[in-house]
Amino acid sequence: MTAGNGSAATDDTVAAVVRQWHEVLPDLDTAPMEIIGRINRCAALLQQAEDAPLRRAGLTRAEFDLLNALRRTGHELTPGELARETFASGAGVTKRLKLLTERGLVGRRGDSRDRRVALVTLTDDGRDLVDALLPAQLSYEEGVLAGLDPAGREELGKRLGELLTRLEGSLGGPRL
Numbered sequence: 001m002t003a004g005n006g007s008a009a010t011d012d013t014v015a016a017v018v019r020q021w022h023e024v025l026p027d028l029d030t031a032p033m034e035i036i037g038r039i040n041r042c043a044a045l046l047q048q049a050e051d052a053p054l055r056r057a058g059l060t061r062a063e064f065d066l067l068n069a070l071r072r073t074g075h076e077l078t079p080g081e082l083a084r085e086t087f088a089s090g091a092g093v094t095k096r097l098k099l100l101t102e103r104g105l106v107g108r109r110g111d112s113r114d115r116r117v118a119l120v121t122l123t124d125d126g127r128d129l130v131d132a133l134l135p136a137q138l139s140y141e142e143g144v145l146a147g148l149d150p151a152g153r154e155e156l157g158k159r160l161g162e163l164l165t166r167l168e169g170s171l172g173g174p175r176l
Contacts, residue, residue, distance in 0.1 A: 014038050039160075046144070053136040057129065062088060063096050064133070067105060067122065071130045076119040078111075105129060 014037040018030045046052065047061055054064050069085040070077060077085065083093045097120060100106045105126035111117035122130070145153055 012038070013041060051140070053133055053140050057133055059133075060096075062086070062092065063100060064130075064137070066093065066096055066100065067126055067130050068134070070106065070120065070122045071127060076121045078117055078119060082120060100126070 014034060017037065018034060021028055021030050021033070049055060054061060059067075065086040065088070066082055069082055073085070079090065079093050079097060082088070082097075083090050086093070088096075097106060097108070101108060104123055107121050107123050108118045109121075111119055148156065
């Protein structure tokens with residue numbers, strides 16, 4: 001069976017949804033759904049994976065992204081800077097920082113020049129967690145991708161990079 005864009009359909013959840021839409025609205029072009037739907041489904045499954053190191057550590061990807069931003073920049077960041085670094089909402093960053101502070105992974109202090117501004121830094125426990133967890137998470141992700149041939153992985157990475165660049169440019173995303 002072929003999907004709406006003429007490519008061979010795979011036997012995945014999105015393919016089943018596309019087939020259902022073709023039965024209901026046969027003239028509907030589902031090509032965007034076949035790509036965006038699969039990206040969203042893959043992201044959701046990766047987030048929910050019980051065997052993922054992040055999940056075992058009790059962290060969400062969004063929380064880990066905050067910790068990583070602090071670790072890789074190597075200095076304190078404001079919540080606004082963290083929101084830009086991680087492409088998250090200010091409210092989402094605030095909520096995550098509260099949880100990470102309660103776990104002792106980040107610390108917050110007021111800026112000496114502007115007391116309204118909070119500066120966030122990794123604690124020693126936070127740095128140790130990132131340093132231990134990042135290699136484990138990358139190894140897990142390598143395992144997830146192991147079924148793809150090297151040329152396919154490279155092509156997928158290139159195409160996703162093109163899409164991301166386009167989305168960041170049109171939706172005002174960060175250019176780091």
